[in-house]
Amino acid sequence: MFRRSFLVCQAYDKRFSAPSFVQRPFFSLFSVPSLVGIDILRIFQYPWSMSKIKLSDHFTFRRLLRFTIPSIIMMVCTSVYSIVDGLFVSNFVGKEQFAALNLIMPVIMALSTIGFMFGTGGSAIVGITLGEGKKEQANEFFSLLVYVMMALGFSAAVLGFIFMRPLAIALGAKGQMISDCVLYGRISMISLPFFMLQIMFQSFYITAERPEMSLKISIATGLTNMILDYVFIAVFHWGLAGAAFATVTGELIGGTIPIFYFFLNKTSILHLGKTRFSGNVLAKTCLNGSSEMMTNISTSIVNMLYNFQVMRFAGEDGVAAYGVIMYANFIFAAMYLGYTIGCAPLISYNHGADNRKELHNLFKKSLMLISVTGILMLSIAQGLAGQVVGLFVGYDKELLALTITGFRIYSISYLLNGFNIWGSGFFTALGNGIISAQIAFFRTLLFQCSMVLLLPVFFGINGVWAAIIVAELLALIVTGQFLIRKRKVYGYA
Numbered sequence: 496m497f498r499r500s501f502l503v504c505q506a507y508d509k510r511f512s513a514p515s516f517v518q519r520p521f522f523s524l525f526s527v528p529s530l531v532g533i534d535i536l537r538i539f540q541y542p543w544s545m546s547k548i549k550l551s552d553h554f555t556f557r558r559l560l561r562f563t564i565p566s567i568i569m570m571v572c573t574s575v576y577s578i579v580d581g582l583f584v585s586n587f588v589g590k591e592q593f594a595a596l597n598l599i600m601p602v603i604m605a606l607s608t609i610g611f612m613f614g615t616g617g618s619a620i621v622g623i624t625l626g627e628g629k630k631e632q633a634n635e636f637f638s639l640l641v642y643v644m645m646a647l648g649f650s651a652a653v654l655g656f657i658f659m660r661p662l663a664i665a666l667g668a669k670g671q672m673i674s675d676c677v678l679y680g681r682i683s684m685i686s687l688p689f690f691m692l693q694i695m696f697q698s699f700y701i702t703a704e705r706p707e708m709s710l711k712i713s714i715a716t717g718l719t720n721m722i723l724d725y726v727f728i729a730v731f732h733w734g735l736a737g738a739a740f741a742t743v744t745g746e747l748i749g750g751t752i753p754i755f756y757f758f759l760n761k762t763s764i765l766h767l768g769k770t771r772f773s774g775n776v777l778a779k780t781c782l783n784g785s786s787e788m789m790t791n792i793s794t795s796i797v798n799m800l801y802n803f804q805v806m807r808f809a810g811e812d813g814v815a816a817y818g819v820i821m822y823a824n825f826i827f828a829a830m831y832l833g834y835t836i837g838c839a840p841l842i843s844y845n846h847g848a849d850n851r852k853e854l855h856n857l858f859k860k861s862l863m864l865i866s867v868t869g870i871l872m873l874s875i876a877q878g879l880a881g882q883v884v885g886l887f888v889g890y891d892k893e894l895l896a897l898t899i900t901g902f903r904i905y906s907i908s909y910l911l912n913g914f915n916i917w918g919s920g921f922f923t924a925l926g927n928g929i930i931s932a933q934i935a936f937f938r939t940l941l942f943q944c945s946m947v948l949l950l951p952v953f954f955g956i957n958g959v960w961a962a963i964i965v966a967e968l969l970a971l972i973v974t975g976q977f978l979i980r981k982r983k984v985y986g987y988a
Contacts, residue, residue, distance in 0.1 A: 497981070498741075498916060501895040507671065508703065509910070511939070517820075522910075525654065533686075535857035536693070537740040538887070540756075540761075545871050548561065548562050548625070548704070548780070549704060550625070550702075550704060550841060550845075551844065551848070551854070554841065554853070554856060554857060554860070554863075556860060557621060559838070559841075559857070559860055559864075560864075562640055562706065562837060562841070563706075563833070563834050563837030564837075564986035565707050565709060565727075565831065565837070566697070566704040566706055566709065566710075566833040566834065566836045566837030567700060567834055568705070568710055568713070568714075568800065568833065569697060569709045569710050569833060569834045570697075570713075570829035570833035570836065570841050571585040571826060571829045571830070571833065572710075572713035572714055572716070572717040573808050573831045574825035574826055576826075577823045578743055578825060578826070579720055579721050579724045579738075579741070580596065580720075580724060580741065581596065581597075581620065581818060581887060582685050582719050582724075582886060582887060583706050583724045583725070583728040583737075583738060583820070584596055584728070584734075584735060584738050585815070585819075585887045585888060586711070586887075586890070587728050587729055588728065588734045588735060588738075588887070590811070590812075590815050590891065590894070591671070591672065591675075591811065592675050592734065593815055593887075594672065594733045594811045594815045594818065595676045595679065595735070596671045596674035596675075596679055596735065596738070596812040596818070597669075597706040597802070597814055597817065597821070598663070598666055598667070598668055598672065598676055598702055598814060598817065599659075599663055599666070599676040599677075599679055599680045599738070599798050600796075600818075601666075601798040601802075602655070602659070602663075602666070602680060602795070603655070603680060603683050603687070604664050604791060605792055605795035605796075605847060605866045606651045606654075606655050606687060606910060607628050607651075607687065607691050607694065607791070608651075608788045608791035608795075609644070609648070609651065609691055609694075609788065610644065610648070610690065610691030610692065610693070610694035611694055611784065611788060612697075612780070612781060612785065612788035612844055613640050613643075613644050613691075613695045613784060614695040614696070614697060614698035614699065615782070615783075615784045615836075615839065615920065615923050616779070616780040616781060616783035616784020616923065616928060617636070617637070617695070617698070617699070617780045617783075617784065617838065618639040618698035618699050618701070618702045618778055618838065618840060618843070619764050619783050619784075619843045619923055619924050619925075620636060620776065620780055620783060620926070621633045621636050621637050621640075621699070621702055621713045621765070622702050622840045622843030622844050622847065622924070623844070623846060624636060624847065625702070625764070625844060626843065626844040626847025626848040626850075628636055630764070630887030631847040633763060633765070633775075633824035633835040634766060635769075635770045636770075636773070636776050637699065637757075637765050637766075637767070638768055638769070638770035638932035639771070639772065639773060639776060639777070640695070640777075640780060641692070641695070641754075641757070641767060641769065641774075642797055643777065644691060644692060644695055645688065645692065647691075647880055648687060648688025648689070648691040648692060649688045651688070651691070652685070652687040652688055653684075653685045653686045654682070654775065655681075655683075655687060656681050656684045658840070659677050659681050659684070660673065660677045662680075663676035663677055663680065665807060666799055666802065666803075667802070667803060670690065671934065673978040678735055678736055678739070679735050679738070679739045680735075680739060682736060682739035682743060683743065685740055685743050685754060685961055686742070686743040686744075686746035686747050686750070687693060687746075688750065689746050689747050689749065689750025689751060690746040690749070690750060691747075691750070692753065693712075693716070693746060693749035693750045693753070694868075696709070696750075696753035696757075697709050697713075697836060698836055698839070699753075699757075699765060700753070701837055701839070701840045702764075702765060702834060702840040702843075703757075703763050703764045703765040704764055705763065705764075705835060707720055708753075708756065710817050710942065712749055712752055712753065713749070714754055714870075715748060715749075715752075716748050716749040717745065718743050719741075719744055719745045719748055720745035721933055723740070723741035723744055724737070724738060724741040724742075726903065727740055727741050728741075730965065734803060735908035748825075754767070755985070756950060757903040763883060763889070770963050771869065775887065781928075782928045782929070783923055783926060783928035783931075784874050784923065785932045787930050789932050789936055789939070789940070790884055791858075791936040793936070793938075793939030793940035793943075793944075794939055796939075796940065797939055797940070797942070797943045797944060797947065798821070800947050800948070801817055801947055802814050802817060802836050803953055804947055804948075805817045805956065806960050807951075808951060808959065809897065809954055809956055812893065812897060813837055813890075813897070813956065815888065815894060815898075816888075816894060816897045816901055817901070817959075818883055818897040818900070819860075819887045819888060819898045820898065820905050820960075822885050822900050823876070823884070823902060824888030824905070825911055827872050827906070828912070828916070829916060830868060830872065830913075831865070831868070831912065833865070834865075834868075834917065835916055835917050835921075836915075836920070838857065838920075838924075839843075839920055839921075839923065839924040840924070840948040841853075841857055842854065842857055842921060842924035842925060843926070845857070845923045845945070846924070846925050846926065846985065851985075851986030851987070853884040854985065854986055854987040854988060855946070855986065855987050857922075857987075858988055859988075860916075860988040861921075865913040865914055868913060868962065869909055869910045869911070869913050869914075872909040872913075873906060873907065873910050874911045876902070876903070876906035876909060877906060880899050880902050880903050880906070881899055883900055883902070884898045884899050890958060892987065895954075897985070900957070900960070901956075901957075901959075901960040902960075904957060904960035904961050904964070905960050905961075905963055905964075908964045908967045910961045911964070911967035911968055911970075911971050912963075912970075914971055914974060915934065915938050915967060915970045915971055915974050916973075916974075917933055918974035918977070918978060919931045919934040919935050919938070919974070921978075922934070922977070922981075925985055927955055927981075930977050930981070933973070934970065934973060934977065935975070937969070938966065938967070938970035938973070938974045939966075942966035942967075942969045942970055943963065943966040943967070944964060945966075946958060946961075946962035946963075946965045946966045947962040950965065952961050
């Protein structure tokens with residue numbers, strides 16, 4: 496199927512004389528999450544029923560990878576949304592529209608942060624409650640969080656639709672770019688509540704010991720987005736609106752299916768049903784998940800600041816270059832995020848069960864896996880920088896050279912950021928949202944903002960790309976100090 500799709504794209508390129516597309520099998524890039532995922536799962540003999548792996552099990556490296564790989568692939572597939580949009584918009588619509596998409600994207604992601612907060616913070620509370628043997632209460636908490644998430648999601652979508660134009664202007668959009676930003680942003684609001692639910696359910700599927708369900712849904716939504724991007728943009732010529740509608744359709748699927756699953760499947764560890772309002776549970780969820788919300792809000796602010804700086808030093812080409820680097824970064828960061836999401840319920844459960852021996856086991860193995868992954872990811876990024884960047888902007892030599900240089904500098908951070916991402920998620924899973932929020936605050940809002948303002952003064956545009964390296968190094972010092980200070984309190988080391 497993927498091969499046929501690629502051939503169709505090649506034929507379309509030859510027909511419309513788009514040489515930048517013809518020689519680059521970009522379409523096959525999006526078969527990678529599913530195909531590679533299936534191969535990996537086969538290597539580990541992954542059972543599509545997770546009944547053989549329980550939260551209470553002892554986790555060897557093999558078992559830990561079997562449990563977390565679906566979450567990793569899931570995050571990769573989720574990142575496909577924006578990447579596919581960027582590929583098609585850049586190659587079929589134009590770099591100006593591509594820049595507009597990248598300019599407004601941080602706003603959309605900022606609005607979706609509640610989903611991350613409720614997913615990570617809520618799943619930790621539910622996981623700890625399950626570890627304490629209180630299954631009925633855990634399901635009450637789960638149901639409450641889902642219903643509240645629905646209400647908050649629709650409210651955020653309405654506010655985003657109303658204020659999208661002034662937000663675009665505030666970000667520096669001018670002329671036609673304002674209209675392009677508003678067009679993409681307002682269409683995206685249609686599915687925002689469902690995207691937030693999808694993000695939230697990603698964590699709860701794992702807590703329910705069904706990470707394979709999240710993987711299947713992520714592949715389905717990713718394929719939907721990929722196919723419709725081609726149809727709406729390349730065939731129907733809907734331009735930027737086509738990219739937005741493709742994403743909307745995928746997110747509607749991703750947010751709706753889990754609702755039906757947890758309503759109808761009464762055999763699941765977690766299921767939607769009756770609940771009662773608990774301000775205490777909501778407060779603990781918000782506090783515990785505040786780090787993830789802080790991370791995502793801060794990341795959106797940082798991205799806006801990056802866009803402001805690259806606009807100063809390199810104009811619209813700078814915004815486009817930074818957008819490409821972020822698309823590539825989605826894939827690499829998804830590895831760490833997926834592992835953290837997959838590992839978190841194990842940490843929460845064993846903390847709730849006061850199983851310090853297993854906590855130590857998970858802590859030690861996680862650090863080892865992150866260390867090896869960081870080296871591999873840096874090697875891949877450096878070696879394939881030209882090919883990855885060329886998928887997006889191969890049609891413009893100057894923009895291509897600018898982006899390759901930026902990506903190679905930026906990718907050095909992959910040696911460091913895995914520890915910070917996992918460290919923040921680790922304390923969230925332990926129910927210590929305060930420490931997690933501090934790590935997130937220092938890592939993103941303080942260190943990255945400071946560095947992206949300071950370093951360009953001395954190093955110009957390269958200072959913008961290098962800001963992340965210094966910020967992650969400083970954040971690693973903070974994360975390491977917290978891990979050392981709290982090791983005896985929680986018994987993980």
